[in-house]
Amino acid sequence: MYELFKNLGTWLTSGAQWSGGDGIAHRLAEHLQYSLLATLIAAAIGLPLGLLIGHTGKGAFVAINLASFGRALPTVGLVVLVFLASGLSMWPVYIALVALAVPAIVTNTYAGMTAVDPDVKDAARGQGMRGHQVLRQVELPLALPLIMTGLRLALIQVVATATIAAYVSFGGLGRYVFDGLAQRDLVQVLGGAVLVAVVAVVLDVALAGLQRFLFRHRTA
Amino acid sequence: MNRRTLLGGLFAAASVPALSACAGGITSLDGEGGASGGGGSSKGGVTIGTANFTENQVLGHLYAAALTGAGVKATVRPNLGTREILIPALKGGDIDLLPEYQGALLHYLAPKATATEEGAMQNALTVALPAGLQVLPYGMAEDSDAFVVTRETARKYGLTSLADLKKQNGRLVVGAAPEVKKRQVGVVGLKEVYGVEFKEFKSLDSSGPLVKGALKKGDVDVANLFTTDTDIQANGWVVLTDPKNLIPGQHVVPLIADRKADATVRRALARLGNVLTTAQLTELNRQVDKDKKDPEDVATAYARRHGLLK
């Protein structure tokens, strides 16, 4: 074990390991690209859906159970299925990652919306606000903390799962995990895993910072 | 064609008692290990491990059929990974027997080995193998690594042999299973023997959908495939010749833990080795890959046809 971590130190700090097509810098950039793009697409789908369901109250059953369904979906199976349908392309990766992220976003957005006090909504309507105004100016700001929780959860899961891109020939930090498995090079596997965890934690902290910033902005 | 089929071996994985791996790891280091050639017993049954590509699973089930025919209980654990994963598992006691390939196994154990002729390789293997493991006599069937290009690529760059690749150094992308990057029969040897340097190495799979898909799409220029893959012929791909004999002969050879290598097992596997030809193995692979038959069904039918199993 000690040996493994000592070698990990060497692996992580050697200049050669950071440069080139299979270098950490490049793999890191790929991993960020897959994760951020997938989470953005998922947010573009999940946020409006969650807001709509929360605002109208229609489809609540879907919103509540979607998270459970999302957790049940086996990512490896989905990736292979899309691969068999689409061939060698990025589709399997993005579809699987988006499918993973959408449920967390929808469910939390919906939960945030339902947590808004109905009296507050009534008061807003009583002041003559239209439906979309209530949504934008009252419900959305109040639901923001839970919406952000959903986004953060989704992003963490996507970053950890983007490893799968390497299974269907693409890059990202998963390359180290899958290549390390094939070569039984555990230092490489550990290096990949540690880098993924660091990326997830850093992005999560960044989103938490963004969340705080948004709040300050609102109350100011 | 139903019941216990392609994944039949899996239940073995499920029923492995907890922590047996640790126990196995310890017992495999005891005295029995060094005595190559004797002392083993297949009474408790033999667990056959197979690598992550079709042919190895076919071979695993052929071994199982031959052993069953000889009255030995055999279970197949499909799709365990690469040689790099399988051999430690064999030493550790998770599995007992592996269908291997002479040259590739030799280069894994002794990267600097120079033997290329079958008999010499068999001797070299006996020397190179760690205590506790032995190879049984190799079979007739052969499956070599091949470096393959499309006809268009061959024409464009004037490629017919591995030596021609050097002229295009820094220009071509090679696709292979991840482990090939570090293997002698792979990127390492191509550089050492032929002076070839690729522009990029793409980690794909072992003669599977990724490497073949990438070759078709043009994502890679050179692909590492197996000579028993019928897709090479079907697509009219060009196998680059190997004038300097980088790629050794790859007869199928059983690699077994001493603890299970008794006379019954040896005889059963030798009988199979003397019957199975390269053409037959290629056909069995095709039935699994293209006709979507189960490796176990294909192997059992073959063993029955050739009197290895009643």
Added chain:
Amino acid sequence: MTIDWSWLGDHTDDLTTLTLSHLQAALTAVLLGLVISLPLAVVAHRIRPLRGLLLGLSNVLFTIPSIAVFVLLLPVSGLTRTTTVIGLTIYTLVVLLRNTVEGLDSVPARTKEAAKAMGTRPLRTLLTVELPLALPVIMAGVRIATVMSISLVSVATYIGDGGLGQLFTDGFQRNFPTPVIVGVVLTILLAVVADALLVALQYALTPWRRRRA
């Protein structure tokens, strides 16, 4: 992409074996996870400084890709079911620990004081008052952990186990969609059924909540 129905008919035995093997791995992991997280949660609930440490640690575990965990366990437990179960257990801990701590937190201080005033010993209070009252939140965690484990088992196919996940690698290698579709559907079904059974179990375990409802 069509389903080869005859393959399905020919493989009912295999599919049963794989499904059972899949379920066994997931359930063993959840049970182990519970056994480990219950005492840890009690400690984290009582000793504040440890709480942040334990929960933080389990959150970090969650960010490590599961395939890497399975591979890194190979030197410890080899290509065995043990490796699969240990890997899965690590992931259940993340959910179970957090929910159990939150469940214990949710027990009103008044209730605990009442038990103390009646002379109930701390351990007895924990077992007969706190844990039963924390049960709904704990069960919510058990449900999430179970569904998550059922979905994660298939990742162990990369180390030669993985229950229904074997269907994914098999279909992938042979360009054969049928086993993959069947594997995905069975995994989801398994998760849905397990989740429904846990809801029923919770209903049976918490009769006091029914009366109120």
